[in-house]
Amino acid sequence: MGTWIINGWLGSGSRTDLRNLYIENGRIVSLHDAKAGEPDLNNHEVIDAKGRLVSAGLIDMHVHLREPGFEHKETIATGTRSAARGGFTTIACMPNTRPVIDTVDTVRYVLDKAETEGSVRVLPYGCITKNQLGRELTDFEALKEAGVVGYTDDGVGVQSAQMMKDGMARAASLGMPVIAHCEDNTLVEGSAVTEGAFARKHGLKGIPNESEAIHVGRDILLAEATGVHYHVCHVSTEQSVRLIRHAKQVGINVTAEVCPHHLILSDEDIPGMDANWKMNPPLRTPQDVDAVIEGIEDGTIDILVTDHAPHSEEEKAKGMQLAPFGIVGFETAFPLMYTKFVLTGKWTLEFLLDKMTVKPAEVFGLSQGKLEVGAVADLTIIDLDTEKEVNPDEFLSKGRNTPFTGWKLKGWPVHTIVEGRTVWTEWE
Ligand SMILES: NC(=O)N[C@@H](CC(=O)O)C(=O)O
Ligand SMILES: [Zn+2]
Ligand SMILES: [Zn+2]
Secondary structure (H helix, E strand, C coil): CCEEEEEEECCCCCCCCEEEEEEECCEEEEEEEHHHCCCCCCCCEEEECCCCEEEECEEEEEECCCCCCCCCCCCHHHHHHHHHHCCEEEEEECCCCCCCCCCHHHHHHHHHHHHHHCCCEEEECECCEHHHCCCCECCHHHHHHHCCCCECCCCCCCCCHHHHHHHHHHHHHCCCCEEECCCCHHHCCCCCEECCHHHHHHCCCEECCHHHHHHHHHHHHHHHHHCCCEEECCCCCHHHHHHHHHHHHCCCCEEEEECHHHHHCCHHHCCCCCHHHCCCCCCCCHHHHHHHHHHHHCCCCCEECCCECCCCHHHHCCCCCCCCCCCCCCCCHHHHHHHHHHCCCCCCHHHHHHHHCHHHHHHHCCCCCCCCCCCECCEEEEECCCCEECCHHHCCCCCCCCCCCCCEECCEEEEEEECCEEEEECCC
16 A cells, blocks of 8 residues: 555646656655546545645754753654644754764664654754864764764854864765854854844844854865865855855855745844844844845855754743844745745745755755655645744744744645655645
8 A cells, every 4th residue: 555645736837737646665656647647546545735736845954953951942752743844854953952962872862762753854963072162073983873964063153273174174084064053252242133233223232244254264264175065054144155155166065054034034124122033143134135045046055944943932031132042943934935935936936945855955965855756755745825824822843933923924834744654734
């Protein structure tokens, strides 16, 4: 017995161009034009997509699941259910947990939990430095063997250039990528928002663009020196885009990601001292927003990620200055991007899907992300037509921290399949 997904639209050509997909043993076995007639559905599970979009499962290479240690913010169970609801089938989790993911035991703990309690595929990152303190490298080789997909100290920047260079050299020798949260602490000093109109209006000290870009520039040079695959986290500034664009032009092995919020919101949209608008990097100026949009459009920025960063309501209630940085992302990412970029005619649907499926798989050498015969049956069915309001009370994430409350969006995932198995369904 297998599964038929009938009458699915694959996202290109006319919306009446429907396909029937047959899945068996976790793989896509056949993919036929629906006009060729209904297949024999007897003795099979049947999912009628009714003309809705059927995409390769979305991939999110930057998320925070908070377990172990911060289970009041999120767990692997709640985080992966939230991801499944958002249409994601593969997610890569950041190691800034407690303990941080800097040992084989913690990698195993996360992988075991994901296996037993998780709804989607979880790929862990391991730390660059022990305890993310920037002083001593972790055991890269052992972490690789345990199953990490790259090294990062996300949450903090690696402050020492020498430490970063040593980490890159070791990663390069293992054929593994280094993923960098770019932030120079000496230029930040306690600010909560970007330098710009909002900071000026409220008399706040701002986070300057250079605090990010100075690390991007430094690390590009170190990547050139070591030959590592260097991936830049959550790009938010015009200067970072410019540096990455140039690095690519001269053939340095650099890739980059951007989050929906940095493409959609600027500091001028922040309504007041509300910590649901506080994240790291901060919302930048409208010129930066234009620059990151141009960056993803011309291929300087390779992929979209959510940087799903749940925090509790109590923590976020501490206000703009004291609350932790971060917003949730899984359950709004696709509808936001579809509504703001595809429905407005700026991007094709294929372009958006490429940045959330094919490209992330390519950048990180994953076998997922493709919808074709023989591929792993990681699939997402998306309702492109029903408009719904973002309501954080309905989130499956423990986090309610979003600036998008009340936004009316289209493009809601309704059915998520991992390796042929339904992990989430929500038909209207
Ligand atoms: N992005 C954030 O604002 N916060 C992240 C850390 C990070 O991604 O740097 C978190 O762990 O909460
Ligand atoms: Zn970060
Ligand atoms: Zn992050």
